[in-house]
Structure formats: structure tokens, C-alpha cells
Amino acid sequence: MTIRSDRDHGQRYRPRMSCLKKLEATVVQMQDPSTGVKGTDQKLNITTIPHVITGQDIVAWITKNVNIDNDEAQAFGTMLVAFGYIYPLQDHKKLVLRPDGSLYRFQTPYFWPVQKWKAEDTDYAIYLAKRNIRKKGVLHAYEQEEYNKLHKWMNHKWDFIVMQAKEQYQFQSLSKADRVVFDCQERAYWIVHRPPPQTHSAMDYGLDRHIDRNAEEKKTYDYYRRIIIYTQQAVMRSRVKSSVSLGALAKYITTFKNHDPFLVPCLPSNPWHTDDNSYWELNAPDVEIPTKMSVERWSFSFYELLNDPRGRADFKIFLKKEFSGENLAFWEAAEELKWGTAASMSEKAEQIFKTFLAPGAPRWINIDGRTMGLTVKGLEHPHRYVLDAAQTHIFMLMKKDTFYRYLKSPVYKEIQKKAISPAPHNFSEAQLQQNMRNRRPSINPIITWQKEQEEKAKAAAAAGPVDIKKLMASKLDRK
Amino acid sequence: MGKDECKTMLDALNKVTACYRHLVIALGSTSDSQNLREELKKTRKKAQELAVANRTKLTALLKDKSISKDDRAEYERLWVLFTSSMELLEVDMKRSLEIGQDFPLKVPTRHLIQTGMTGSTTTVAARAMSVQNMKYEADANIDTVDLKELETEIAQVDQMMEEMEMKVQVAPWAVEAKQEAGAELKSTVSVGNSSVGVISICEEEPKETVEGETGLMKVFAGIIFTVVLLIAGILGYLVINL
Numbered sequence: 024m025t026i027r028s029d030r031d032h033g034q035r036y037r038p039r040m041s042c043l044k045k046l047e048a049t050v051v052q053m054q055d056p057s058t059g060v061k062g063t064d065q066k067l068n069i070t071t072i073p074h075v076i077t078g079q080d081i082v083a084w085i086t087k088n089v090n091i092d093n094d095e096a097q098a099f100g101t102m103l104v105a106f107g108y109i110y111p112l113q114d115h116k117k118l119v120l121r122p123d124g125s126l127y128r129f130q131t132p133y134f135w136p137v138q139k140w141k142a143e144d145t146d147y148a149i150y151l152a153k154r155n156i157r158k159k160g161v162l163h164a165y166e167q168e169e170y171n172k173l174h175k176w177m178n179h180k181w182d183f184i185v186m187q188a189k190e191q192y193q194f195q196s197l198s199k200a201d202r203v204v205f206d207c208q209e210r211a212y213w214i215v216h217r218p219p220p221q222t223h224s225a226m227d228y229g230l231d232r233h234i235d236r237n238a239e240e241k242k243t244y245d246y247y248r249r250i251i252i253y254t255q256q257a258v259m260r261s262r263v264k265s266s267v268s269l270g271a272l273a274k275y276i277t278t279f280k281n282h283d284p285f286l287v288p289c290l291p292s293n294p295w296h297t298d299d300n301s302y303w304e305l306n307a308p309d310v311e312i313p314t315k316m317s318v319e320r321w322s323f324s325f326y327e328l329l330n331d332p333r334g335r336a337d338f339k340i341f342l343k344k345e346f347s348g349e350n351l352a353f354w355e356a357a358e359e360l361k362w363g364t365a366a367s368m369s370e371k372a373e374q375i376f377k378t379f380l381a382p383g384a385p386r387w388i389n390i391d392g393r394t395m396g397l398t399v400k401g402l403e404h405p406h407r408y409v410l411d412a413a414q415t416h417i418f419m420l421m422k423k424d425t426f427y428r429y430l431k432s433p434v435y436k437e438i439q440k441k442a443i444s445p446a447p448h449n450f451s452e453a454q455l456q457q458n459m460r461n462r463r464p465s466i467n468p469i470i471t472w473q474k475e476q477e478e479k480a481k482a483a484a485a486a487g488p489v490d491i492k493k494l495m496a497s498k499l500d501r502k
Numbered sequence: 503m504g505k506d507e508c509k510t511m512l513d514a515l516n517k518v519t520a521c522y523r524h525l526v527i528a529l530g531s532t533s534d535s536q537n538l539r540e541e542l543k544k545t546r547k548k549a550q551e552l553a554v555a556n557r558t559k560l561t562a563l564l565k566d567k568s569i570s571k572d573d574r575a576e577y578e579r580l581w582v583l584f585t586s587s588m589e590l591l592e593v594d595m596k597r598s599l600e601i602g603q604d605f606p607l608k609v610p611t612r613h614l615i616q617t618g619m620t621g622s623t624t625t626v627a628a629r630a631m632s633v634q635n636m637k638y639e640a641d642a643n644i645d646t647v648d649l650k651e652l653e654t655e656i657a658q659v660d661q662m663m664e665e666m667e668m669k670v671q672v673a674p675w676a677v678e679a680k681q682e683a684g685a686e687l688k689s690t691v692s693v694g695n696s697s698v699g700v701i702s703i704c705e706e707e708p709k710e711t712v713e714g715e716t717g718l719m720k721v722f723a724g725i726i727f728t729v730v731l732l733i734a735g736i737l738g739y740l741v742i743n744l
Contacts, residue, residue, distance in 0.1 A: 047604075050615070051613050051615070054613075054615050054616045055613060056616065062616055065618075072618050073616070073618055073620060074532070074616035074617060074618040075618070128617065128618050129615050129616055129617050129618075130615075130617065131527055131528070131529075131530060131531045131615060131617045131619070132529065132530035132531070132601045132604065132605065132615060133526055133527045133529065133530070133597060133601060134527070137600075140593070140597065143593075145586065145589075145590070152686050153686075155686055155687060156686050156687060159687065160687050178678065178679050179582055179674050179675055179676070179677040179678070179679060180582060180586050180674075180679070181679035181681055181682075181685075182579065182582075182583055182679045182680055182681055183516075183582065183583045183586040183587065185681045185685050185686045186513075186516050186583070187516060187519070187520055187590070188686050189686055190516055190517055190519075190520035191520045191523070191524070193520075194524060194626060197621055197623075197625065197626070198621040200618070200619075200620070200621070201533070201619050201620070201621040204617060204618040204619045205527070205619065208527070208617065
């Protein structure tokens with residue numbers, strides 16, 4: 024059943040696309056015969072069709088009238104083409120503005136994108152049926168697929184679609200030039216709104232909304248009640264002086280500005296741009312030698328160190344040397360409890376109590392009496408966040424004490440020396456194309472998970488309570 | 503028979519819907535004019551008349567409880583045809599209101615979009631109204647006056663659609679279409695050479711391959727011709743010498 028746009032009981036509205044109205048104003052200015060882009064005629068065999076503009080003229084006009092530089096004007100022009108206000112006459116599938124002599128034409132207002140009017144499936148079906156008639160059954164592969172899909176879903180309307188298509192195909196009474204323009208326009212419209220596979224559409228807008236953004240909300244009792252509650256809660260929020268928060272923001276930016284992939288190109292190369300996986304391989308959690316950037320990042324804050332799995336592993340090695348690994352072990356166990364399954368929670372809580380919190384436990388952690396009391400009491404009825412207080416305490420302990428010792432330790436200094444700094448890639452066009460063709464799916468996540476589980480099991484076995492008797496026995500035996 | 507009448511009326515409504523859509527597409531472009539606005543108005547009125555007639559007929563037929571199951575299925579199919587036509591018409595009318603408001607004709611500097619369509623749409627409208635020639639008799643400020651009428655008409659159509667939805671209990675998804683996929687290919691009227699010309703203009707890819715093939719053929723013909731000439735020359739020389 025068609026969802027009619029006004030009586031849409033499913034309440035799907037498109038989000039506001041405010042750029043469209045502004046683009047319309049620009050397009051109307053652009054096509055003005057006196058002050059707009061100069062149009063010429065297109066000669067096709069014997070017919071001439073007027074109102075054809077070239078790419079370079081468009082870019083020149085935009086640069087002059089919108090007052091921006093050449094590159095931006097080209098990007099702006101490409102957006103105009105991508106939205107469907109101008110369509111290319113040669114190479115109609117690629118919606119890009121080429122700043123050379125390629126020809127474009129303006130689209131009729133009926134086919135302009137409007138927020139309110141979605142390109143309906145019924146219309147697309149009629150268009151495909153017309154195209155079927157024109158091309159005598161030979162459609163493009165993706166068009167044929169869509170045709171079959173629509174035939175299956177809109178089967179109840181198919182008679183109507185066939186009738187309309189035949190009717191609309193009969194407009195042979197127009198002049199030849201007009202017919203060509205008409206067909207080109209419609210084809211351009213559907214390339215924008217039903218893009219061929221592996222192309223991007225400018226009309227991608229995410230999800231439909233439940234509320235009509237263009238309609239005013241009715242001011243009922245509930246509306247005012249909602250507004251009042253919201254403002255009351257806003258007043259109760261704790262405030263921070265802007266000097267303080269801005270200072271913190273400035274500090275964060277100066278620390279992290281070399282690590283942001285948007286601001287500084289990431290070494291060796293951004294995999295999304297060049298299709299080369301080295302960046303991900305070098306920063307994998309189980310890599311032997313980390314990159315200099317990651318090592319630098321670990322020194323920024325304890326949180327960064329713990330978040331990076333490679334950093335955490337390094338910290339663990341350091342703690343092993345210092346024989347104070349129980350803090351980190353407790354922290355990790357508490358994380359596992361927080362993020363684990365509900366079924367395993369009570370068992371995990373038991374384990375943690377036995378290993379870390381019970382008096383005389385093998386890996387007893389040193390937290391203050393009050394927190395210990397609270398935690399032990401909470402463990403009688405364990406829930407996900409029962410270890411939160413203890414975990415925070417341990418975290419602060421590690422941060423204030425162990426972290427700084429780690430940064431000055433030989434372990435860290437050694438890894439700083441060993442860390443590699445990969446050279447940036449400089450791929451040529453041909454190499455980029457080859458990379459694109461050689462794209463392969465990465466390692467199966469199931470395998471990574473299995474590896475992780477194996478590592479954890481090994482670590483658990485190694486870190487289990489060391490049985491002194493057995494150890495001494497093995498030593499004595501050797502003697 | 504009620505069915506045949508219904509079918510002819512639905513065909514007419516279908517034709518008018520298609521023509522109306524064509525006219526709305528031309529709205530706001532360089533083929534827009536006073537005449538186009540008048541054509542739109544006339545086509546719209548005709549569409550409304552047909553719609554009302556269709557609706558009364560079909561509702562009468564569907565309300566009749568004493569018809570056979572096959573007949574009922576047929577009438578439901580016709581009903582779905584009718585509602586789909588009306589949906590298209592409604593959307594087109596709303597869009598023509600918006601575009602008409604954006605592109606008024608009576609301002610000192612018209613800014614109609616230069617789309618390349620310069621011909622008039624008289625023939626399309628004539629087809630819609632089933633007349634030979636269109637007569638234009640509207641006054642100068644048709645665009646503003648017409649828009650007000652258009653708003654009232656849209657409201658009427660809206661109301662009619664709501665009533666139809668509420669009163670007639672037809673499940674559209676249960677209707678089975680009679681035509682299968684690709685049915686439009688079978689019985690199209692042959693449209694002559696003109697459409698073939700349009701095909702070759704709009705599609706560059708087939709054009710290039712065709713050109714490539716004829717070029718090759720030409721080269722072959724040239725080679726064969728020169729070979730034949732050479733042989734004739736040699737034979738003539740031999741004949742003369744011997």
C-alpha cells in the first residue's frame with residue numbers, strides 16, 4: 024500500500040533539508056538569461072536543443088557571484104549536480120561537475136529535490152516500465168533487479184503501472200527536441216534518487232523522523248509540563264566556569280592535536296583513503312612493536328594507557344617486575360564484572376572476593392577500610408556495579424603512584440626506543456587503483472576473539488596463586 | 503455492462519492523469535506560459551469530473567452485496583486502479599500548487615528555468631481533453647486566481663480520498679494484477695521512426711559501438727575495392743601485352 028505523504032499514518036517525515044531552498048535561489052539566479060551562465064545550443068544530428076551550459080562557465084559564474092575560490096566553486100557545483108538541479112549530458116551516470124567543456128543543462132522544477140516529496144516507488148516503477156518499452160526489454164542489471172523487486176512488492180498495482188507507462192510513452196506529438204529533453208530530464212531525476220550501485224547519492228539523509236519538523240508543535244498542557252520539567256532540571260545542573268572549561272579544552276587540544284587523523288594525516292596512510300591496511304596492522308592489539316605515536320599517547324594520561332590494549336600489556340609487564348600486579352588484575356576483573364553476562368555475575372563476584380578481597384587472600388589489594396566494608400557488604404547481593412567504589416579507588420592509586428613510576432621506568436624507556444615510526448606512503452594513481460582492486464576482508468572476528476580467549480586463559484594460569492611448596496619442591500628436586 | 507463502462511472511464515482517467523503529469527513537469531520551465539496554466543486548469547477540471555463519476559460508479563458496484571466472487575475481485579482490481587490514479591493526481595496537484603506559487607507569470611522579470619524545452623504543450627492538453635484543438639480564453643491574471651481555486655480543489659480531493667478510504671472496505675494488497683512483468687512490451691502501439699531517433703540521441707553507448715562497426719565495414723569495403731581494381735589493372739595489362 025502506498026504511504027501517501029500527507030495522510031501518512033506511519034508518521035515518517037524526512038528531516039529538514041534546509042540547503043535545498045537556498046540552492047533553489049542560487050539556481051534561479053544562475054539560469055537568468057542576462058546575468059546567469061551563458062547558454063549555447065547543443066547540436067544532435069539534425070535537431071538543436073537550446074539552453075546548454077558548459078562546466079567551466081558554471082565554475083566561473085559561481086566563483087564570481089558567490090565570491091569563493093576555484094576549488095570551492097567546483098565543490099559547490101558538484102553538489103548542485105549531485106542534488107539534481109543541473110544534470111550532465113555526457114556521461115550521465117557520474118554526477119560530478121567537470122570544469123572543462125562538458126555540457127550540462129538545468130532541471131525542470133518538478134524534478135527538483137524537495138524535502139516534502141520523496142521519490143515514490145510507484146513513480147519509479149512507471150519509469151522503469153517506460154524504459155522497458157523504450158529499450159525493448161534490455162535494461163541495465165540493477166534496473167532489471169529493481170524492476171523485478173517492484174513487480175513482486177507492488178503486484179496489486181501492476182495493472183495501473185503498466186497502463187500509466189503505456190499512456191506516458193505515447194507523447195509522440197511533441198517536437199523531437201522537446202522529447203529528447205524530456206527523456207534526459209527524467210533519466211537524470213532517477214539517477215539522483217535511485218542511484219546506480221556503487222555510487223553515492225547526495226539524497227542520503229539517514230533515518231526518517233517521527234515528528235514533522237515543518238509543523239508547529241501544538242502548545243498543550245503536556246507540552247508546557249515537559250518544558251517546565253526540562254528547565255527545572257537545567258537550573259539544577261552543576262556549572263563550571265567557562266574559563267576553567269575552556270582552559271581544559273585548550274589543554275586537551277594542544278596535547279592531542281598531533282594524534283587526530285582529521286588534522287594530521289595518520290602514518291603510514293589512512294586506510295580509508297588509500298585502501299592499504301598497514302595502519303591497522305601496526306596498531307593491532309597484539310602487535311610486537313608499537314608505533315611511536317601510540318607510545319607517546321600512553322604518556323598523556325593513565326586512562327589512555329589502560330585503554331590501549333598494547334599499552335595495558337606493557338604496563339602489566341612493568342607491574343610483574345615490581346610484583347604489584349594485583350591492582351591491575353583487580354581493576355580488570357572489576358571491568359569484566361561490569362561488562363560481562365548477567366548469568367556469570369555471581370560466580371565472578373565470588374571469585375573476585377576469594378582472590379582479592381578476603382582477608383589473607385593470595386592477591387589482596389590495599390584499599391581503605393571504609394571502601395572495603397562497603398564492597399564486602401555489597402558482595403552479599405552482587406550486582407554489576409558493586410565493585411565500582413573499590414575500582415575507582417584502585418584506579419586513582421595506580422594513577423597517582425604506579426603510573427609515574429612506569430613512565431620513568433626502564434620498561435617504558437626501552438619501548439620508547441624500540442617503537443617504530445612508519446614512513447608515509449606516497450601512492451600514485453595507478454597504485455591506488457591497484458590497492459582498491461586488492462581489497463580483501465580482514466581477519467575473521469571470531470578468530471580474533473578465540474585468540475583473545477586463549478591469551479586470557481594462559482594469563483590466568485600463569486597468574487594463579489603461586490604454590491610456594493611446589494616451587495620449592497621443584498627447586499629442591501633439581502638440587 | 504457495468505464493468506466495461508467502468509473500464510472505459512478508468513482508461514480516460516488514466517489518460518488525463520498522464521497528461522496532467524506531463525503538463526506539471528513543463529511548469530516553471532521555458533515552455534511555461536499563460537496557455538500552460540490554462541491547460542492545467544482545464545485538465546484538472548476534467549480529471550475531477552472523471553474522478554467523481556468513477557467513484558460513484560465503483561462505490562455503487564462495490565456496495566452491491568449480491569455479486570459473485572469473481573465479479574467482486576474484478577471490481578476490487580478496478581478500485582485499486584482508481585485509487586492509484588487519484589493518488590498520482592493528488593500529488594501532482596499539490597506539486598503544481600507549489601511550483602505555481604514559486605514561478606509567477608505576472609512579475610516584470612519572469613525567471614523561468616531554461617530547461618531546453620521550448621515547444622508548447624498544446625497537443626498534450628488536447629489529448630487529455632479529447633478535442634482536436636484547444637481554445638484559450640482565459641484572462642491575464644490566471645496564475646494567481648487559478649492558484650486559489652487549486653487550493654480549494656486540493657482540499658476537495660483530500661476529503662474525497664479520506665471518505666473513500668473510510669467507506670469502501672477494499673484491501674489493496676489482496677488484489678492480484680492481471681498483467682505479469684514485462685507486459686508493457688507486448689502490446690505497445692508501433693510509434694514509427696521517431697522513437698528510434700530518440701533512442702539513438704539519448705544513449706551514447708550504443709551509438710559509439712554502432713559507429714565503430716560501420717567504420718570497420720567501410721575499411722573492409724575499401725580494401726576489397728582496391729584489390730579488385732588492382733586485379734582488373736593487371737589483367738588489362740596482360741591482355742594488352744599478349
